[in-house]
Amino acid sequence: MNHSGATSDQRAAVEVSKDKIGIDQVLLHNPRGASVQVSLHGGQVLSWKTERGEELLFISSKAIFKPPKAVRGGIPICFPQVGNGSLEQNGFARNRIWVIDNDPPPLHPNDSNGKAYIDLLLKPSEEDLKIWPHSFEFRLRVSLAAEGYLTLISRIRNINCKPFSFSFAYHPYFSISDISEVRIEGLETLDYLDNLFQKERFTEQGDALTFESEVIMFFQNLLSLLVTKICSFL
Template identity: 65%
Template sequence: MGQYAPVWDHKASVEVTKNSNGMNQVTLRNPQGASVLISLHGGQVTSWRNERGEELLFTSKKISKSSKSARGGISISFPQNGNGGSVEQPGFARNKIWTIEDDPPSLISFDTQGKSFIDLLLKPSEDELKFCPHVFEFRLRVSLASNGSLSLISRVRNVTGKPLKFSFAYQTYFSVSNISEVRLEGLETLDYRDNLCPKELFTEQGDAITFETEIDRVYHCSPNCIAILDHEKKRTYLIKKEGLPDTVLWNPWIKKCKAMADLGNDEYKHMLCVDGAAIEKPIALKPGNEWTARVEYVVVPSTLSTDDLSSY
């Protein structure tokens, strides 16, 4: 695939370029100035900015010598190969090169709600089909709305003659002012599996979650809307999900952060992972069937009340 010039219409734009590592990437922009950047290496969303140009996702400034991409953004964890859903078990999809279905993207596309989008495709190559146990087609749609909200829709189709079983997560690193000043609402009173204890089952208290130490949990049967409140930035992230019954919550904190090759010593302060996931009960697809999951990220002022948030 070559490099294409940006294509503009009266509402939005799409641009395909290369990053510093020579990897192809796609930028979607809306007329208000919001943007999303997607790398074809792993189908990873590496940037999401609002209309003022403020970055909403965390991406580490430190890159491991063994990695082609920085830790952060939104990664597709499929087929997840960890028992319990730790963010450290991402699966192989993030290391594959995805393709653009409409290549070159001659015109920007809009869905029925007026969102601009790009469709990516991942499937085993001819050589991989000789030994790959996972024969599938994975379609990922990344959409940017006029209000700046970001949506990802994943469709996995089983194209083999055997059942396909997998776990899944949208591994999402949110940018926060300071992890100690953030609280998370929506997981109160839920059961969760703690990957630090090791993987014991606990029940969350009735208060909003705050952060004072390392956390690595999978919450079961979680609600379809979760909120991250960042008081210093006066910003609330709403995470809306469909087809994803679990939520992974992760922050490495001080000791583990210092030991990680692709995180700066203090970067844990400015990130929080909240993943929409299907982990506790893996997805089982019969031959020819398709599974769909969706997540939407919306940013609203933290000054809004709970009743106001329900309208988004």
């Protein structure tokens, strides 16, 4: 199956198949050989490989690939709640079956060369509306550029125009060979909540965040929410 609306090069780079339990999954290829695998279980990116076949994402050996369990690894979509609250942890979007969006917005002509992409759509079920009574459409575009870059773009539409609040985050699990070599820059002066210290609020002072032990830190400003969680999995 090919993605509707794509150019001939892009159609050849997008394949839709079934996983072991019959859930649709999408494989994106770019001309250089990089690839991205997306499951409609959670609208979740499960694999992102370089043109050399190097896997950049981590999937736990204990991951369960059957709803209603969320897949532990890849890039889960946290919506409409991040962390703990009135809903299940990190919301329900990562546990639902998404569909391929048959009416996606077009790519800009200057952005289409060598790019493979897929558009996914999530709408609330009747059961979802019982636990979170807000009508929405969540559109997710996953694209793989000719250079191998992975981009996720989310658009959330309020259907009934009644105001509602939500929180949202991508929660990537990166495959890292040496945690001591990891640096995250651009967080200086931002406030964060430290989950290992009863969610006490701190302000990041360094020009780069490095890791020597387990951390669970929530960085937040008016425009974005970044969740950084470093831990080990058995």
